[in-house]
Amino acid sequence: MKTVSIKKTEIGLGLPKITVPVCGETQQDMLLAARSALRKADILEIRLDTFAGLRERSALRDLVRTLREYSNIPLLYTLRTAAEGGRRAFAENEYEDILLYLLKECQPDFVDVEIRRVAALRILAEAEHQKIPTIASFHDFQSTPKTQELLYCIRQMEDAGASIAKIAVMPENAEDVERLLSLGLSLRDSLRIPMVLISMGKLGAITRFGAEQLGSAMTFATAGGPGTAPGQMDADALREVIQKRHDGALRKGHIFLTGFMGTGKTTVAKELSSRTGLPLFEMDREIEAKEGRSIPRIFGESGEAYFRSVESELLEELFDEQRQIVSCGGGTVLRASNVVQMRAMGHVVLLTASPETVYKRLRKSAGSRPLLNGRFSVEGVETLMREREKYYTRAAEIVVDTDGRKVRDIAFEISTRVGCTDDKRDRRY
Numbered sequence: 001m002k003t004v005s006i007k008k009t010e011i012g013l014g015l016p017k018i019t020v021p022v023c024g025e026t027q028q029d030m031l032l033a034a035r036s037a038l039r040k041a042d043i044l045e046i047r048l049d050t051f052a053g054l055r056e057r058s059a060l061r062d063l064v065r066t067l068r069e070y071s072n073i074p075l076l077y078t079l080r081t082a083a084e085g086g087r088r089a090f091a092e093n094e095y096e097d098i099l100l101y102l103l104k105e106c107q108p109d110f111v112d113v114e115i116r117r118v119a120a121l122r123i124l125a126e127a128e129h130q131k132i133p134t135i136a137s138f139h140d141f142q143s144t145p146k147t148q149e150l151l152y153c154i155r156q157m158e159d160a161g162a163s164i165a166k167i168a169v170m171p172e173n174a175e176d177v178e179r180l181l182s183l184g185l186s187l188r189d190s191l192r193i194p195m196v197l198i199s200m201g202k203l204g205a206i207t208r209f210g211a212e213q214l215g216s217a218m219t220f221a222t223a224g225g226p227g228t229a230p231g232q233m234d235a236d237a238l239r240e241v242i243q244k245r246h247d248g249a250l251r252k253g254h255i256f257l258t259g260f261m262g263t264g265k266t267t268v269a270k271e272l273s274s275r276t277g278l279p280l281f282e283m284d285r286e287i288e289a290k291e292g293r294s295i296p297r298i299f300g301e302s303g304e305a306y307f308r309s310v311e312s313e314l315l316e317e318l319f320d321e322q323r324q325i326v327s328c329g330g331g332t333v334l335r336a337s338n339v340v341q342m343r344a345m346g347h348v349v350l351l352t353a354s355p356e357t358v359y360k361r362l363r364k365s366a367g368s369r370p371l372l373n374g375r376f377s378v379e380g381v382e383t384l385m386r387e388r389e390k391y392y393t394r395a396a397e398i399v400v401d402t403d404g405r406k407v408r409d410i411a412f413e414i415s416t417r418v419g420c421t422d423d424k425r426d427r428r429y
Contacts, residue, residue: 002193003217004133004163006074006109009042011164012194015246016211017042017218018235019076021228023050023087027063034071037223040235044071045112045220047228048079048098049086055094057101064106076135077102078112084139085229092118099123103130112137112166115157128161135196136162141230144169144176144199147183154183158193164217166196168229171203180207181214181336185394188215201230206337208233209241213343245344253323254346255418258395260385261330262358263351264402264410269327271411276420281324283332286314308335315341333395334388342395347418350396351410353403355382 003012011017020041024030030051037044046067053059067075079098080086090098096119102108103126110133113123120136127134136157138150145153150167157165171177177199184197184207194217199207208231211219219242220228221235255272257265266282273280284295287310291298298307311329315338318326323346332338333348342348353361359378398417402410414420 004110004194006133007072009074011043011074012217015242016216018239018242019043019045019218019220020223020235021045021047021078021220023047023228025050025052027051027053027059027066030063030067031070033223034067037235038071038073040221040223040239041073043074043076043218045076045078045228047087048077048102049081049088049090054079054098057105060098060102061106064102064108068107068109075109076112077108077110080112080139080228081114084114084137085141095119096123100126103127103132108132110134110163113162114139115153115160115162121160124160124162133163134161135164135166136160137166137168140169141200142170144171144180147179150180150183151187154187154191154195158191162193164194164196165191166198166218168196168198168200170201170230171199174203177204177206178336180204181340182394184214184216185336185339186390194218198229198231204231205233206340208238209245210340210344212242212246213340248319248345253418253420254318254321254326254342255324255414255420256326256328256342256346256348257351257414258328258333258348258392259330259351260353260358260381260388260392262361262381263353264361264407265327265330265351267407268351268402268410268414269325271407272325272414275408275411276325276415278420279322279324280327281318281321282327283311283314284327284329287311287329290314304331311335312338312341319345331388333391336394339395343397347397348395349398349400349414349418350392352392352399352401355379355385357403358385 003010018041020037022030022033022037022044024033034044048054082089095117111127112135113120115136115138124134138153154165154167180197180199187195196216196218197207197214207214208219220232221238222232224234257269259265269280288294311332312335355378358381400410400413
């Protein structure tokens with residue numbers, strides 16, 4: 001993924017850049033708001049739709065010049081129309097005229113362009129001509145569109161020459177948040193430009209504090225006052241949480257073993273624990289102990305959705321635990337929010353094996369595998385593996401093949417690749 005460098009700030013590299021909106025009716029109001037936000041922000045978003053003098057070209061030019069002299073951090077200029085949560089309504093031609101004037105006459109640091117505007121492509125082309133970075137954005141304050149629509153939108157931004165792609169949508173339920181998280185995880189390694197994905201309101205809080213693990217290059221917060229979108233947190237509080245999650249991944253470094261059933265998670269986890277001296281945490285066994293019943297009974301009596309919720313709760317509890325080898329259930333990575341959480345706590349390792357190998361390994365325990373009931377065959381295993389392949393792939397930082405290999409060799413490879421000694425007498429980790 002390419003990064004965008006503005007005033008020595010590298011967007012897309014390191015921690016997500018905290019962007020604080022600056023609003024004001026007058027130039028003086030803007031300066032006062034910028035002053036209070038400077039100490040909290042990596043980037044200031046100048047909300048032009050709140051500026052009363054916007055329609056006067058000289059006033060707009062003076063505002064940009066004054067703010068440029070005042071701030072040594074990047075300034076993002078945004079003209080948000082009422083339909084996208086802005087303070088004022090703008091006709092299409094007026095929106096275009098203001099942004100083209102801004103680009104041609106004011107030399108802004110970078111500019112937000114709403115991709116649904118009729119003139120969006122012309123504005124983005126002019127910005128590219130002027131060598132001014134842009135954020136192409138899409139906002140929906142009512143709902144979360146279908147995943148394919150969002151994917152099309154973000155690819156359109158990329159193809160139009162935007163420097164950064166931004167999606168901000170309103171979730172109606174937790175499933176909407178999961179869909180956006182899933183989209184982000186699938187795009188983070190394939191998109192050619194930095195992205196910003198936000199699910200607004202309380203439901204979508206994980207997209208803000210988990211921005212780094214999701215792959216978002218920026219996140220938006222307030223300087224202590226009211227926000228410009230639902231769910232914005234105070235910038236200081238948000239920075240503390242983001243840093244804590246970043247440090248947690250480095251310091252705790254849990255090693256999460258994921259993969260289809262029968263790929264060797266439990267066996268490899270035991271070997272890793274023995275070699276490193278790190279405690280072993282088997283999620284399925286912990287869930288059975290917590291529930292007081294077996295996995296097949298949980299599935300039969302309460303359903304898979306209930307089981308997945310218990311699984312997610314257990315992951316949350318690991319955040320404050322010391323470093324461990326975690327053997328995950330085969331479906332843990334089905335929830336994108338689980339993947340975001342695991343990436344904030346350590347390394348996610350995917351173990352793989354062929355369908356034939358998995359079938360052989362599971363023959364004696366097939367009865368305890370609810371998801372293979374009625375289809376336990378090489379073909380049945382292969383079908384389920386294929387259904388889950390994209391989930392395993394998007395979660396994994398490290399992929400290790402277990403076919404035809406000794407457990408000790410697999411454990412040695414994992415410990416080496418995650419930077420964990422394989423000598424349990426050496427406790428420097």
